[in-house]
Amino acid sequence: MKGEWSSVTAQGIAAIRAIESSRPPEQRICYDPLARQLVSPVFYLLAKLFWRYGEWRAPGTTGFIVARARYIDDYLQTCLDGGIDQLVILGAGLDSRAYRFEQLREHVKVFEVDHPATQQEKCKRLRRIFDELPKYVTFVPIDFNEESLEKLFDFGFDKQWKTLFIWEGVTYYLTAEAMDSTLEFVVRNSEEGSSIIFDYVHVSALTAAHKRGEIARMQRYGRFTGEQLIFGIEEGKVVEFLSQRGYTQIVNVTSEDLKRAYFTGVNQNRPIAPIYAIVHATVKS
Numbered sequence: 001m002k003g004e005w006s007s008v009t010a011q012g013i014a015a016i017r018a019i020e021s022s023r024p025p026e027q028r029i030c031y032d033p034l035a036r037q038l039v040s041p042v043f044y045l046l047a048k049l050f051w052r053y054g055e056w057r058a059p060g061t062t063g064f065i066v067a068r069a070r071y072i073d074d075y076l077q078t079c080l081d082g083g084i085d086q087l088v089i090l091g092a093g094l095d096s097r098a099y100r101f102e103q104l105r106e107h108v109k110v111f112e113v114d115h116p117a118t119q120q121e122k123c124k125r126l127r128r129i130f131d132e133l134p135k136y137v138t139f140v141p142i143d144f145n146e147e148s149l150e151k152l153f154d155f156g157f158d159k160q161w162k163t164l165f166i167w168e169g170v171t172y173y174l175t176a177e178a179m180d181s182t183l184e185f186v187v188r189n190s191e192e193g194s195s196i197i198f199d200y201v202h203v204s205a206l207t208a209a210h211k212r213g214e215i216a217r218m219q220r221y222g223r224f225t226g227e228q229l230i231f232g233i234e235e236g237k238v239v240e241f242l243s244q245r246g247y248t249q250i251v252n253v254t255s256e257d258l259k260r261a262y263f264t265g266v267n268q269n270r271p272i273a274p275i276y277a278i279v280h281a282t283v284k285s
């Protein structure tokens with residue numbers, strides 16, 4: 001991330017969720033009715049104008065983004081039904097879950113962690129929607145590449161509470177050291193039964209001679225926005241990767257799994273990019 005710049009990718013992803021949410025119920029894969037208000041009107045307009053072109057250049061990227069949002073929503077609901085005390089949204093961007101899930105309001109302490117520049121911009125938009133920032137959400141400004149998540153303790157994070165960490169659309173832009181230090185923080189500071197969910201790209205997609213359109217583009221322009229695609233995990237190796245770092249009950253969810261689960265009816269021929277996956281895991285007791 002570039003010092004003062006709010007995240008461009010956070011805007012782009014939220015714009016895609018906003019467009020998806022404007023479809024009729026039987027046609028949409030995810031539903032985020034707040035996305036339209038959170039995203040800047042300029043980004044929304046650009047996304048509306050260019051998403052077909054984007055899909056042509058990189059088929060299935062939007063399919064993965066909307067299926068990822070849906071899967072993480074469903075996973076959060078399962079965790080809420082099972083009982084959690086804290087939710088930490090890492091690299092929250094314009095994620096609206098804190099304001100969409102009623103159960104969070106009463107029973108769960110929510111932390112939104114993000115780069116300070118992105119967080120400031122989001123808080124401005126939230127104030128426009130809600131007048132004031134909701135009290136059950138704590139905003140923690142952190143640059144993952146520079147700072148440690150230990151900062152969460154200064155903002156009231158309690159390591160004895162059962163916690164879900166959501167890390168959506170972020171690992172791609174981090175150094176291997178920042179990945180490790182976040183995964184280690186979660187393991188060291190989570191009560192039994194706590195879990196983490198995140199998505200990642202197969203490392204081969206970052207290094208291939210012929211890269212998919214969106215990868216080539218983001219690698220080309222990332223140095224201007226400060227969001228460089230640099231991190232991936234080897235295909236088929238995520239279970240080993242996380243078990244070596246202290247996790248158990250590791251579930252890898254491939255694009256094919258997402259397609260089977262959500263791309264039904266009118267969406268059955270909609271493509272989903274094969275190079276991405278989601279994983280969730282529980283902290284070993």
Ligand SMILES: C[S@@+](CC[C@H](N)C(=O)[O-])C[C@H]1O[C@@H](n2cnc3c(N)ncnc32)[C@H](O)[C@@H]1O
Pocket residue numbers: 001007009010013014090091092093094095114115118142143144145146167168169170173227
């Ligand atoms: C693609 S957006 C995803 C936002 C949100 N999780 C979502 O899915 O809509 C990437 C997010 O990672 C955050 N991010 C990228 N690099 C970061 C860093 N070094 N430290 C903290 N946050 C970072 C950006 O601020 C942005 O919110």
